[in-house]
Amino acid sequence: MMKYLMALDQGTTSSRTIIFDKQGRIVSSAQKSFTQYFPQSGWVEHDPKELWSSQISTLTEALAKANLNAKDIAALGITNQRETCIVWDKESGEPLYNAIVWQDRRTADYCEQIKKDKAEWIFKKTGLVVDAYFSATKLKWILDHVSGAREKANKNQLCFGTVDTFLIYHLTKGKVHITDVSNASRTMLYNIQSLEWDTELLEFFDIPLNILPEVKSSSEIYGYTAKRWVDTEIAIAGVAGDQQAALFGQMCIQKGMMKNTYGTGCFLLMNTGNSIVYSQNKLLSTIAWQIKNQTTYALEGSVFIGGAAVQWLRDGIKMIRTSEEINNLAASVQDNAGVYFVPAFTGLGAPYWNQYARGAIFGISRGTTQGHIARAILEGIAFQVYDIAKEMEKDLGEACKEIRVDGGASASDYLMQIQANLFGFEIKRPKIIETTALGAGYLAGLGVGYYEDIDAILSQWQMDKSFKPNLDAKEIKNMLDYWHKAVQRTLNWME
Numbered sequence: 001m002m003k004y005l006m007a008l009d010q011g012t013t014s015s016r017t018i019i020f021d022k023q024g025r026i027v028s029s030a031q032k033s034f035t036q037y038f039p040q041s042g043w044v045e046h047d048p049k050e051l052w053s054s055q056i057s058t059l060t061e062a063l064a065k066a067n068l069n070a071k072d073i074a075a076l077g078i079t080n081q082r083e084t085c086i087v088w089d090k091e092s093g094e095p096l097y098n099a100i101v102w103q104d105r106r107t108a109d110y111c112e113q114i115k116k117d118k119a120e121w122i123f124k125k126t127g128l129v130v131d132a133y134f135s136a137t138k139l140k141w142i143l144d145h146v147s148g149a150r151e152k153a154n155k156n157q158l159c160f161g162t163v164d165t166f167l168i169y170h171l172t173k174g175k176v177h178i179t180d181v182s183n184a185s186r187t188m189l190y191n192i193q194s195l196e197w198d199t200e201l202l203e204f205f206d207i208p209l210n211i212l213p214e215v216k217s218s219s220e221i222y223g224y225t226a227k228r229w230v231d232t233e234i235a236i237a238g239v240a241g242d243q244q245a246a247l248f249g250q251m252c253i254q255k256g257m258m259k260n261t262y263g264t265g266c267f268l269l270m271n272t273g274n275s276i277v278y279s280q281n282k283l284l285s286t287i288a289w290q291i292k293n294q295t296t297y298a299l300e301g302s303v304f305i306g307g308a309a310v311q312w313l314r315d316g317i318k319m320i321r322t323s324e325e326i327n328n329l330a331a332s333v334q335d336n337a338g339v340y341f342v343p344a345f346t347g348l349g350a351p352y353w354n355q356y357a358r359g360a361i362f363g364i365s366r367g368t369t370q371g372h373i374a375r376a377i378l379e380g381i382a383f384q385v386y387d388i389a390k391e392m393e394k395d396l397g398e399a400c401k402e403i404r405v406d407g408g409a410s411a412s413d414y415l416m417q418i419q420a421n422l423f424g425f426e427i428k429r430p431k432i433i434e435t436t437a438l439g440a441g442y443l444a445g446l447g448v449g450y451y452e453d454i455d456a457i458l459s460q461w462q463m464d465k466s467f468k469p470n471l472d473a474k475e476i477k478n479m480l481d482y483w484h485k486a487v488q489r490t491l492n493w494m495e
Contacts, residue, residue: 003074005445006062006234007437008055010080010163011242012101012264013311015054017062018437019073022450024460026434028068030061037098042105042346045098048086051163052170056229063230070230075221077238077444079245079436080163081264082186085138087149087211088166090159093174097146099163100138103265103304103346107137108355118204125191125198127276127285129353133302135162136188140205153211160211162186164239168222171236176223179213180239181295185287190215192276192287195295218244218289219447238443242436243267244288247298249439250404250430251461253454258392258400260385261436262409265349266306268388270299270396281391282351291446291454299395301350301388305343305359306381307409312345313377319370326374327414333371336479338363340486341373341380349384351391352491360490363482378415383483386422402426406435413465420467421476427467 004027009016013036018029032054037045063069083102088095100106114122115130122130132138139160143150152158159169165179184190184197189207191198197212216222218240224233240248243261247269250259255273260266269288276285276297288298310326313319320326342348344357361376393399402425409415410433420427432438445451 003450004068004072005441005450006073006076007441008059008076008078008167009437009440010051010055010167012081015051015058016437017058018434019062019066019068020438020441024432024438026432028062028066030058030065032058044101044103044346046101048088048095048099048166051099052167055167070232070234073234074450075237075444075448076225076234077440078164078167078236079240079242079440080183082162082183082241082243083133083135084163085135085142086163086166087139087142087158087160090157093170096149096158097142100142102133104138105132105347105355107132107141110137111355122188125201126188127185127192127278128188129282129284131353132355133349134186134188136205139207143207153208156210158211161213165213168236171225171229172223173226173228177213178216178222180216180218181287181290182218182241182244183239184215186241192285217291219291219443221447235448237447238440240289240440240443243269243300244298245439246406246436247271247288247439248442249435250406251458252404259404259406262306262381262405262407264306264308266303266381266385268301268385268392270392272297272299277395279395281394282353283391283395284350289443299392301392303384303388304346304349308345309343309377309381310409313374319373326378327412329371329374330378331414333369333375336375336379337367337372339368339372339376340482341376342486342490343377343380344490350388352487354491357490360486360493362486362489379418381409382415382419382422385419389423400425402428404428404430406430406433416467421469421471424469429464431462431464
């Protein structure tokens with residue numbers, strides 16, 4: 001009987017379940033959006049119960065669409081929005097507070113305070129810059145501000161986890177409280193050299209060890225789904241944060257290979273092999289995955305707002321009805337007419353790391369149209385990714401030659417061509433752009449022996465389309481000069 005792989009892809013704006021066959025082809029999928037909460041300026045929250053209910057409903061829907069039962073699934077992999085923080089009651093599973101999303105800026109002031117003395121100390125242990133982006137200060141905020149939280153934590157009555165941990169806890173009816181090394185490396189509490197929760201960091205942030213999950217590899221059997229959810233137990237055998245899962249799904253398994261995911265944010269990762277590369281240019285060192293006691297590291301640049309800018313155009317100011325419409329709107333004009341968009345809705349990530357920056361549009365004139373604004377938004381996404389790629393080249397000491405792309409916005413030929421023009425090198429888009437879920441599925445397949453080894457997967461990566469630069473270098477330089485002026489003016493204005 002043919003067996004399939006299932007991947008739960010719990011993202012920032014929606015939950016998805018995708019079922020793959022052994023060749024990595026999509027058999028069925030289901031997706032469900034959930035509510036975004038913005039209690040104050042710069043705060044972003046999700047309801048953990050809605051994350052769970054939306055995810056479990058897509059699981060059953062994907063099975064139904066494919067006319068499959070749980071017994072047809074060889075293994076289940078999980079990938080997730082990474083730094084988002086959830087704290088829940090160990091017995092009841094009830095969340096103490098909403099999930100504080102990775103985009104949330106409420107701890108920015110605290111991060112600025114500790115940067116002065118602790119930035120280098122924290123960077124050497126975790127590979128991360130001090131920023132509200134990561135889980136540690138979010139967790140500290142919950143323990144310090146939610147009534148009774150610290151008292152319960154000290155009594156060993158609470159669990160903390162990123163979203164992967166929360167989902168696994170509920171899938172197993174509270175039997176399994178784990179995370180993998182890739183997600184642990186995004187908390188700012190995990191030592192990426194010793195591969196353990198760092199006791200000095202826990203003491204510094206005043207976080208009790210007992211609430212943290214056990215850290216496992218990215219590919220092994222952690223437990224099984226409870227029969228409350230499916231008629232037959234499914235082995236949960238692969239976990240990785242969304243960007244690491246995408247790196248694996250793109251089969252960037254050799255040192256030096258790169259990918260960029262165009263999702264809610266944009267995330268450029270380079271495989272650095274079994275060595276930690278500490279960036280000299282404000283990029284992050286992180287764990288890509290661990291398979292059979294072999295740990296692979298990556299260099300990462302994070303853009304906080306990518307596809308979320310298109311979502312804002314659709315849902316916030318309602319200039320478009322569907323996300324796809326932005327491409328036609330942008331193509332309706334020959335150029336940006338001097339309009340530049342800095343999508344710093346929740347601050348600027350690499351290489352600027354400014355927690356207080358906010359979005360800005362420059363160059364509006366009487367002749368500015370919706371098309372110019374749409375084009376500026378797409379270019380704003382591409383400019384941010386360009387800045388990261390250039391810093392990565394500095395760390396490497398050599399020019400990049402190609403990059404593999406994925407994520408929803410990578411389906412836009414228009415955006416990909418803009419990106420290739422800026423980079424000045426080739427962009428390769430695979431036939432399956434759902435590489436985040438695919439990577440989680442591959443890790444789960446390896447975890448149960450569905451695949452003998454990585455080589456059995458390697459040949460499955462296939463290119464859909466290649467994008468090569470086609471603009472004059474002088475024109476590109478002028479655009480980049482204006483973009484960097486726009487960013488600097490944004491930063492100066494916030495000061």
